[in-house]
Amino acid sequence: AVRGEDLVRSYAQGEGAVHALAGVSMRIPHGAWVAITGSSGSGKSTLLNLLGCLDRPTSGHLAIDGNDVAALDDAGLARLRNRHLGFVFQQFHLLSRTSAEENVALPLVYAGVARPERLARAREALDRVGLADRRTHWPSQLSGGQQQRVAIARALVTRPTLLLADEPTGALDSRTSEEILDLFADLHRQGATVVMVTHDPAVAARASRRLVLADGRIASDDGSLS
């Protein structure tokens, strides 16, 4: 499903360079549930952004379902994302002057879904994350964990086959976290591949495979298939 080879992502910084990823190789088969852990700054979000086609590697090779990502232009990447991927950002990235339900409906706009169905699916997704009574609120009228759950609902609304989630329970209490992980488990049971970055050992424990990053490299991978 996802195959990365020697992925490097560097940034120029002053006189030198920061190697956010310094050579990462991995293969994630269909239907896997992977947790990516590692200390702050170790490269987890950088890796997830590459897997989600939100960024391009400085060097190295990435293929998603056999599609060589380097061969796609930005429009091609956007179509690939919209059709298959759901992405929960570490910093949510909700539209600020837009209600929760319009935020959740947005991926369905790009997918060409008609408005009545979009709103119905957005409301259902918000209900599943416990926010039915917050659907008209703007992000600034929501708590941190409520904003996170809107971002999660938005990632789930297209029923993605590849769910990429960057610290999806970081702003949630443990009971709400469990409810969110149950939603991911439902999606996973229906055949989705789930890749989560997390600092929470309880969240990592629900994955069937754990990948640990350190200094932009894979320090350990307890399920690697090469």
Added chain:
Amino acid sequence: AVRGEDLVRSYAQGEGAVHALAGVSMRIPHGAWVAITGSSGSGKSTLLNLLGCLDRPTSGHLAIDGNDVAALDDAGLARLRNRHLGFVFQQFHLLSRTSAEENVALPLVYAGVARPERLARAREALDRVGLADRRTHWPSQLSGGQQQRVAIARALVTRPTLLLADEPTGALDSRTSEEILDLFADLHRQGATVVMVTHDPAVAARASRRLVLADGRIASDDGSLS
């Protein structure tokens, strides 16, 4: 040090109102270390913002070190905050086109500290949160946990007597969290009052008192002194 009586914070929303806080009373003595927990949306950030004089209650009474907050105008509140308070925001609120060290130095600008000393203290604060080698980066060039640590360094740089921290380890791995809590413990040993909102039981365990919020009210308080 901090005394709140019947604090209410409501918002108009459509036809009705949201009562983010529905009547909270508490007294936090000098030198206390309090953890505020509760589920997502229970009112924790709202309460912390009131205690930090970043917001005013809809009704009720708040006094900080004997100062009736209602008697202060916005300039008076700003002075009170700058002189005594350190605040770590749940969403960091760093200036985006500003380096880490300039962000950390900002409270010292308001305090009238000269530039060479500001930068020296900002660099020392960044060093203490493990980010000496990231001081010239902009927030967009930092990981989520690095941004959180810049926000923490900024809150500590004035050596506040009242530290208010909203989920200060939410984006951090457990080892980095421990390092941050050790910094808070240093400040606390020097006499500061520490009030932390947290979802992490390990973080709450380091406090000497736990206040649980539910639906905008105090559900339990294991150290209340009225």
